[in-house]
Amino acid sequence: MTIKIITDSGSDIPQAYIDQYDIGIVKLPVHFGHDLMPPETETIDFYSRMREAKELPTTASPSPQEFVNTFKQVEPGTDILVICMSSNISSTYQAAVIAKEIYEDEGFTGNLEVIDSRTFSGGLSLIIALAAKWASEGAGLAELKSRVLAQIEEVVAYFTLDTLENVIKGGRLNRLSGAVASVLNIKLLLKISEEGRVEVVEKTRGLPKALNQLLAKLDEKQHDYEKAVIAIVHSNCEKLALEIKERILAKHPFKEVVFSSMGPVMGTYAGEGGIGVAF
Secondary structure, eight states: OOEEEEEETTSOOOHHHHHHHTOEEEOOOEEETTEEOOTTOOHHHHHHHHHHOSSOOEEOOOOHHHHHHHHHTSOTTOEEEEEESOTTTOSHHHHHHHHHHHHHHTTOOSOEEEEEOSOOTHHHHHHHHHHHHHHHTTOOHHHHHHHHHHHHHHOOEEEEOSOOHHHHHTTSSOHHHHHHHHHTTEEEEEEEOTTSOEEEEEEEESHHHHHHHHHHGGGGSOOOTTTOEEEEEESSOHHHHHHHHHHHHHHSOOSEEEEEEOOHHHHHHHOTTOEEEEO
């Protein structure tokens, strides 16, 4: 049976994968002050607007009704698997769970599962890409859910940011430690923890050293390069991200690279110049 995979815009899944596997995306609202950014805004336009704005944009979780509306667009008789960004950084997962109950109360008789990925951006992008591939190969919903849950336990994701202003103001990093780091040009190597939170792994002076630390993390895990997939995300710094991709593949010849730019949701917290990898 066909399975429809749905995720949220915190996944940063590339458009090519959305098109190829018909992935549904529930978009989180992004506001500049009281102004709601149009959902169809191009990523490059978002970064341009954020650069010019006096205050940082803000994000909110989608309502359960947004998920219900997306469910109703799925062809009748199709199973649905929803994979959301970490419930420890967003209430999007909780909204999807409520939506599942509403949809079932309205008479939906198919199979619908909702999963908390405990990750986001590159980590979630990687999981979605793999899930879509498995579904296209004929995996049933129970098998697909089991494989996704196993993959969540395996995936590790690291990132480093050129600026800490956004992540501090967004409440994702302690304000005092972040401010000290900014003044001293200290860059942080950050990790998505097993609980789906952001944690500081290492500190270094300057972005080049931080990127070297980021790449060194790939050496800590065994990779089956005939099957392995890596996700690389960037926040409006494609040239740097492509250089990082070349450096990674020169040493670690992954079979597939899920390469994308952080959209408005993650870009709001990362600011420009961020690089992330998930494997």
